Amino acid sequence: QVQLVESGGGLVQAGGSLRLSCAASGRTISNYPMAWFRQAPGKEREFVTAISWSGSSTLYHDSVKGRFTISRDNAKNTAYLQMNSLKPEDTAVYYCALGRLRRSPDARSREYDYWGQGTQVTVSS
Numbered sequence: 541q542v543q544l545v546e547s548g549g550g551l552v553q554a555g556g557s558l559r560l561s562c563a564a565s566g567r568t569i570s571n572y573p574m575a576w577f578r579q580a581p582g583k584e585r586e587f588v589t590a591i592s593w594s595g596s597s598t599l600y601h602d603s604v605k606g607r608f609t610i611s612r613d614n615a616k617n618t619a620y621l622q623m624n625s626l627k628p629e630d631t632a633v634y635y636c637a638l639g640r641l642r643r644s645p646d647a648r649s650r651e652y653d654y655w656g657q658g659t660q661v662t663v664s665s
Contacts, residue, residue, distance in 0.1 A: 542566040542654045544636050549659030552626055556663070560621040562636030562656060569593075570614035573639035575652055576621045578632035578661075585635070589621065590645030599645045603629075626663045633658040 548560040562574065575590035589610040590599045598610055609622040619636055637652035639645070646652075 542638060544638060544654055544656035546634065546636050546656045546659040549634060549661045551662045551664065554626060554628055554663055554665050556626050557622070557624045558626065558661060560623070560634055560636075560659060560661075562619040562621075564617045564619075564638065567638070567654075568614075569612070569617050569619070569638060571642055573643055573645045574610070574612055574619040575637045575639065575645065575647075576610060576619075576634055577637060577649060578630075578634045579658075580629075580632040583632075585649060587647040587649070588634070590639075590647065591619065592645050593642055597645055599647055601647070623661070626661075628663045628665045631661060631663050633660050 543565045545563045571593050576588040577585050579585040591610045607625045612619045635658045636656045638654040639652050
């Protein structure tokens with residue numbers, strides 16, 4: 541059974557940084573794209589960023605380009621989201637997701653079969 545566990549969320553002031561981790565178990569992630577989505581209160585879940593299974597290709601939502609960086613360590617079976625220059629509008633529950641075998645990174649949530657439970661990120665102004 542595949543499990544994804546996010547960690548690293550918390551409360552930070554605007555302009556600060558956080559690093560989220562997504563540890564996978566039950567499957568080796570090395571041949572699967574990974575992604576991060578987020579959901580703010582009262583809003584739909586939205587795409588943040590995704591990375592190819594090899595790590596050579598990434599996608600970013602325009603709102604986080606230049607501020608967020610997705611990465612992966614296949615040896616540790618873990619994906620990461622480095623978030624810099626955080627803004628209050630980044631406040632949300634952040635979810636990691638595991639895609640399908642050797643597919644390209646994709647912004648559509650339906651392309652991901654496994655999801656973590658989420659970690660709260662709160663950015664104060």
